[in-house]
Amino acid sequence: MILAHEAYVVTFDASTVVLDKSTRRARTHIYLPAPDTEGYVSFDASEEIDCEAGSYRYTHAVGRKANGDIAPMVAETPNLQPIVKDTPLSVLRDHLCALADLRQGTYGVMLQVPGAEAARAVFKLLKVGLDAKPAAQLASQGYADAEALSYNLDNAKVEPARRARVIEALGPLVAEEAKPPPPIVPLATAVASGRAGQYFHREMELVAGLWLKVDGTFEYYLTVGSLDETARGRWTVDHNRITLVPTASTRRTDIDPAGWQVMSDASILTIVREGHTMTFTRQNNAKGSSSGS
Numbered sequence: 001m002i003l004a005h006e007a008y009v010v011t012f013d014a015s016t017v018v019l020d021k022s023t024r025r026a027r028t029h030i031y032l033p034a035p036d037t038e039g040y041v042s043f044d045a046s047e048e049i050d051c052e053a054g055s056y057r058y059t060h061a062v063g064r065k066a067n068g069d070i071a072p073m074v075a076e077t078p079n080l081q082p083i084v085k086d087t088p089l090s091v092l093r094d095h096l097c098a099l100a101d102l103r104q105g106t107y108g109v110m111l112q113v114p115g116a117e118a119a120r121a122v123f124k125l126l127k128v129g130l131d132a133k134p135a136a137q138l139a140s141q142g143y144a145d146a147e148a149l150s151y152n153l154d155n156a157k158v159e160p161a162r163r164a165r166v167i168e169a170l171g172p173l174v175a176e177e178a179k180p181p182p183p184i185v186p187l188a189t190a191v192a193s194g195r196a197g198q199y200f201h202r203e204m205e206l207v208a209g210l211w212l213k214v215d216g217t218f219e220y221y222l223t224v225g226s227l228d229e230t231a232r233g234r235w236t237v238d239h240n241r242i243t244l245v246p247t248a249s250t251r252r253t254d255i256d257p258a259g260w261q262v263m264s265d266a267s268i269l270t271i272v273r274e275g276h277t278m279t280f281t282r283q284n285n286a287k288g289s290s291s292g293s
Helices: 088-097 115-128 132-139 146-155 160-173 187-193
Strands: 002-005 008-012 018-020 023-031 040-050 055-065 070-074 197-203 206-212 217-224 227-238 241-246 261-265 268-273 276-284
Touching: 002 088, 002 115, 002 132, 008 088, 008 115, 023 088, 023 115, 040 088, 115 132, 115 160, 132 146, 132 160, 146 160, 206 276
Parallel strands: none
Antiparallel strands: 002 008, 008 023, 018 023, 023 040, 040 055, 055 070, 197 206, 197 276, 206 217, 217 227, 227 241, 241 261, 261 268, 268 276
């Protein structure tokens, strides 16, 4: 289970929760948004909470530092100590003491991913502007497909204008195939970007070309010896990064450039594919050129 707060994220293992009259026992984990003054980024503890008295005691506790070191924090506490308000323990007390039974679904947000990953996502989502509860809901699971991601964004009431930043904040919790495709570059945007044009690369026995057309489509070719490669599709631009989105392959020589890194700097394009870097120089600005070749 996961509980979110701007200063910490608390998770606890549901299987360890014990309800005994006014007493609650559980194994908990506390994550911080940044290392504290002693370098700790998280704490693991087994705790006993007296709901009526508002007190607690540890039966086990360790701290984890940013460098990976793990250090014992306290030995078993013989006596119950008062719970200070507005601390992770007070949040945990409020939640656990509200439980009347241990039936499935009574805890709140089920945690389906590692707590550290969920906590990192929560802190980033809070910076984007989400409230703690929807941040915890979104960060509590991973997303393997676009449908599941869209469904949960709808449930969290994330408006369309903020979704790209929310998806970025979720980071590795969102699989690449679940992310929405980049927008198609309309004609005006392609022209305004200043990247449209024909780019060429030449070296001994090798020639290649990339044509970024003003209608948002591209054509690519490479010839070396008896090898010919071609690709077609649409291109998008984000600052100095060009993304090539291929169309379905119909030619024997067609290849998939989706994984290439294409960077633009004035009239120079740099393409990194399979660890090999190629530099292309623009020969013309291709204004008004939108027909195929």
